[in-house]
Amino acid sequence: MVDLSLIIYCGLVTFLSRYLMIAILKKEMFTDRIREVLSFVPSAIFPAIIFPAIFLDNTGMFVFDSNPKIYAAAVAVLFGLITKNVIVTIFSGLTSYWLIIYMF
Amino acid sequence: MSNKFNIFVKGIVDVSPLMIPVVPFGIIFGVLAIDLGLSPATTMAMSIIIFGGASQIVFLQLFSAGASSLVILSSVGAVNSRHLLYGAVLSEHTSDLKMIWKIIISYFLVDQSFAVTNKYLKQSSDKDKVFHSFGAGVTCWMIWQTTTLIGIFLGSIIPEELGLSFAVPLTFIALLVDDLRKLLNVIVIIISGLIATFGYEIIPFKAYVIVAAVIGLLLAMILTKFKVFRNG
Numbered sequence: 001m002v003d004l005s006l007i008i009y010c011g012l013v014t015f016l017s018r019y020l021m022i023a024i025l026k027k028e029m030f031t032d033r034i035r036e037v038l039s040f041v042p043s044a045i046f047p048a049i050i051f052p053a054i055f056l057d058n059t060g061m062f063v064f065d066s067n068p069k070i071y072a073a074a075v076a077v078l079f080g081l082i083t084k085n086v087i088v089t090i091f092s093g094l095t096s097y098w099l100i101i102y103m104f
Numbered sequence: 105m106s107n108k109f110n111i112f113v114k115g116i117v118d119v120s121p122l123m124i125p126v127v128p129f130g131i132i133f134g135v136l137a138i139d140l141g142l143s144p145a146t147t148m149a150m151s152i153i154i155f156g157g158a159s160q161i162v163f164l165q166l167f168s169a170g171a172s173s174l175v176i177l178s179s180v181g182a183v184n185s186r187h188l189l190y191g192a193v194l195s196e197h198t199s200d201l202k203m204i205w206k207i208i209i210s211y212f213l214v215d216q217s218f219a220v221t222n223k224y225l226k227q228s229s230d231k232d233k234v235f236h237s238f239g240a241g242v243t244c245w246m247i248w249q250t251t252t253l254i255g256i257f258l259g260s261i262i263p264e265e266l267g268l269s270f271a272v273p274l275t276f277i278a279l280l281v282d283d284l285r286k287l288l289n290v291i292v293i294i295i296s297g298l299i300a301t302f303g304y305e306i307i308p309f310k311a312y313v314i315v316a317a318v319i320g321l322l323l324a325m326i327l328t329k330f331k332v333f334r335n336g
Contacts, residue, residue, distance in 0.1 A: 002142055002146050002167060003173065004146070004149065006173045006176065006177070007146070007149055007150050007153050007154065007163075008153060009173075009177055010153075010154050010159065010163060010176065010177060010180045011153035011154045011155075013177060013180055013181045013184060014154050014155070014156045014159050014180065014184050014187075015210060015211060017181070017184035017185060017187040017188060017191075018184075018187045018190065018191055018210040018211065018213040019191065019206065019207065019210035019211075020188065020191060021188050021189075021190075021191030021192040021194075021195050022191045022194055022195045022198050022206050022209065022210050023206060023210075024195075025191070025192055025195035025196075025199075033328075035189065036328050037321065037324055037325050037328060038185070038186065038188065038189045039189075040288075040289065040292055040320070040321060040324035040328075041185055041186040041189075041317075041321065042186065042279060042280060042283060043280065043283045043289040043292040043293050043296070043320065043324070044292055044296050044316070044317045044318075044319075044320025044321045044323075044324060045158075045182060045183055045296070045313070045316075045317040045320070046158075046276040046277075046279060046280050046293075047280075047292075047293045047294070047296040047297030047300065047316070047320070048296050048297065048299070048300035048312060048313045048316035048317055048320075049161070049162060049165060049272070049273065049276050049300075049313065050273040050276045050277055050280075050297060051273075051296075051297030051298065051300050051301040052300050052301050052304050052312070053165075053269075053270070053272055053273035054273050055301050056301065056304055060304050060305050062301075069270060069273075072270070072274075073273065073274070073277065076274050076277050076278070077277060077284065080277060080278060080280075080281035080284060081281065081284055081285065084281050084282065085281075086124075086125035086278040086279070086281070087124060087125050087128065087278075089274065089277060089278035089281055090125075090128060090271060090274045090275055090278050091128075093270070093274040093277070094270065094271060094274060097267065097270055098266075098267075101267070
């Protein structure tokens, strides 16, 4: 069961992350340096969700041999690089995943 | 019609194209939540109370892995740290507003609305231009709640064998496509991903997301510093 209080706390943390700077900053306090480092936040966090979801199975075991997710993710990255389109990226990956699963 | 309302509408119009990718994202969230055994009411409550796609997916991912509340909360906090930057940019234009407006604009501040409003703020000299963010944010909100609802409905129909949970890493890959062309970002991406993968079983309390993120950011600090020295 998911606790409603945990959802509320997470909501509060999310809201505060949005509100804090709007509430306290009077003038520009962020230097270009901080701005640059913060631009790396997605690159630092999202792979921590992406990689385990591709390389690990439900029990946390490493799956490298004949893992359809690796090939499908590679296809998605390729299409993402070429088209820069979010939907094309997602669906190229999903389609190739289904193709691999059902054909082999 | 008031000036503020016109700017609000401009926000709605500007953000609309960015709503197309949000549709599958919201549906995927709803489907996954139902698959994990969350009730429709709890799923809807998450979208209304948290209102953040990445945060909600991380929440589900860690919840299904059996992480503790503290780890879920701190990981959601880490995912949200990018909002500090958005707030900092908007703060220049919200300082004269009443507190209630600051709260409303904050609640509706998301990636997509910030992307279009940031552009608009640079072009416009209107004193009420920050209401653009409100219009864009409300649009995102409507789409997010509607697609969550569709996902909740589809969650009980879509068979598990379809492996729709694989859409989660794909969605995050899609959110990173712009960074995949930058060498320093790619280095951070690979290191963070490897730490999370190999630390998944080793790092206690399922804190692998936060550990990988913190190390990734430290690495980014070092790499960007090195770049500054090299250029200067």
